[in-house]
Amino acid sequence: MWPSNPSQKEVLRFAVSCRVLTLMLQVLTRFLCSSTPVVYWFSAHLLQNQEPLLRSVDAAPEKLLEKNSPPGHEASRNCVMKLLYNWKACSPVTRCILGYFLTYWLLGLLLHCNFLPWT
Template identity: 80%
Template sequence: MELLDPSQKEVLRFAVSCRVLTLGLQVLTRFLGSSTPIMYWFPAHLLQDQEPLLRCVDTAPRKPLEDNSTPGQKAPRNCLMKLLCNWKSCSPVTKCILVYFLTYWLLGLILHCNFLPWT
């Protein structure tokens, strides 16, 4: 006596293969993302070479902010915020890199909170 008819076997085979593929991709991207800094060095290298906003470096030495600093004194700005605030003047390479990483971050945030597979 057969427990499953042929259509149920196909559905089960398809579900198992999809799960194995999803699991393999998640583990692979986690390993690559956590153990391979080259994935982050390459976009950083492109940004340093292609983006004029990141090339200008202050020649004056920076003074670290202390707890007793004046209330109106601002902390040094983040490079990412500098690029996002000057979006229109960014190079196309910079825009592509920013869109990729921001989209990856936003999709990961939305999908992970909804218990969907995302790495």
């Protein structure tokens, strides 16, 4: 079971330590991002304070829904979709937050489907 060649022992030790490190990173990111919603609270706080489009949706939702929905689509009541449809009108803070979550989602989708470590 155990290799007798010293170089093979080094490779086995390296493979086992890489696997343990990968598992620890996956578990840590799951615990930090799933069980502690501080990241999501902070980003929601920044969006509510810094994004004028969200304040205008609260003031007159019907007018903004009809005016800003793309052609051929129904007016969405989802605030994230409204921000994505109006990407150029968003503040830089909103673009950074949306870009982070979209990149995280896309990387997770691609890496998980290819059996790579991602949470």
